[in-house]
Ligand SMILES: NC(=O)C1=CN([C@@H]2O[C@H](COP(=O)(O)OP(=O)(O)OC[C@H]3O[C@@H](n4cnc5c(N)ncnc54)[C@H](OP(=O)(O)O)[C@@H]3O)[C@@H](O)[C@H]2O)C=CC1
């Protein structure tokens with residue numbers, strides 16, 4: 001990949017987009033562009049067309065999406081379905097029409113069936129029904145994967161989809177109503193630490209999840225950018241998971257909270273397990289570098305430095 005190629009990162013201020021930008025800059029890429037959602041609403045097909053016609057990017061990385069944790073997904077099914085389809089449809093279609101050389105689409109491990117065999121192989125896509133708390137988001141992501149696959153098949157273009165496992169790290173969303181579990185736990189344990197108050201967590205604590213630090217995710221995107229990947233779909237993760245209860249104990253230790261944990265069974269558990277089979281990415285040469293405890297420590301450090309600036313993240 002030419003270091004002067006014009007690379008458009010959609011969602012460059014988000015957790016993943018900002019990490020991709022950081023890694024690309026470290027690697028010497030000089031021509032990276034991005035727009036905030038206020039400057040360019042990716043749901044607006046006309047605005048996206050005008051943007052592509054004036055900027056003519058060589059590469060597009062789609063890290064823009066309506067993103068949220070289990071509760072937000074469950075409570076706002078229409079936004080998670082429709083906004084994600086609108087954003088990705090506009091980006092994918094304009095990238096095809098503008099003859100973009102490489103397009104990288106980011107999906108999610110929730111595209112796979114709720115009760116698929118573990119670890120989840122790419123070939124399990126569309127073999128059974130989805131997890132109800134996030135099927136709307138998952139359906140949108142599946143249409144993105146399929147659009148990129150169709151473009152590869154019909155137009156022989158280098159459009160590829162990466163399916164990340166649950167991600168966390170710097171620039172994550174720490175709003176307790178809309179965030180994912182890991183940033184929520186960091187915040188809850190931190191806030192309860194002062195008076196050693198009990199912490200309320202959701203569900204039963206028995207579901208299993210796999211977590212990947214965002215810099216490793218960003219490196220997988222740069223890997224996909226710099227190599228022609230032979231297939232259309234690749235899982236990205238660590239290949240290791242743990243229960244939500246074990247995650248809570250790990251975060252409690254890092255933060256230094258020693259109080260009680262109370263489980264709120266009125267909140268959903270979601271899918272029981274979604275461990276990724278990452279052998280395809282490993283065979284090609286990408287592997288994660290940051291282990292969970294290291295990643296949690298880095299994220300907690302960033303959390304402490306940025307706690308004053310957190311805003312509500314509304315849907
Ligand atoms: N976080 C996770 O655990 C996981 C994330 N993913 C996927 O990775 C990708 C990145 O997620 P993540 O970085 O966590 O998400 P964030 O919420 O941190 O960032 C999303 C970005 O999308 C942009 N965006 C949202 N709506 C619009 C819009 N209408 N127009 C323009 N830009 C918009 C936002 O821009 P702005 O800031 O300017 O408003 C924001 O920068 C997504 O595709 C997500 O589905 C997949 C699996 C797990």
Ligand SMILES: C[C@H]1O[C@H](OP(=O)(O)OP(=O)(O)OC[C@H]2O[C@@H](n3cnc4c(=O)[nH]c(N)nc43)[C@H](O)[C@@H]2O)[C@@H](O)[C@@H](O)C1=O
Pocket residue numbers: 068069070071073108109110133134137165166167178179180181182184185200201202203204207209244267268269270271
């Ligand atoms: C990345 C992925 O993210 C979402 O799926 P999820 O993995 O189920 O999401 P989550 O991180 O919010 O929760 C993981 C587990 O953790 C439990 N849990 C405990 N206590 C808190 C808590 O305080 N907050 C949250 N959010 N969860 C908690 C929670 O009950 C659940 O059992 C998808 O909707 C979908 O968008 C998607 O792709």
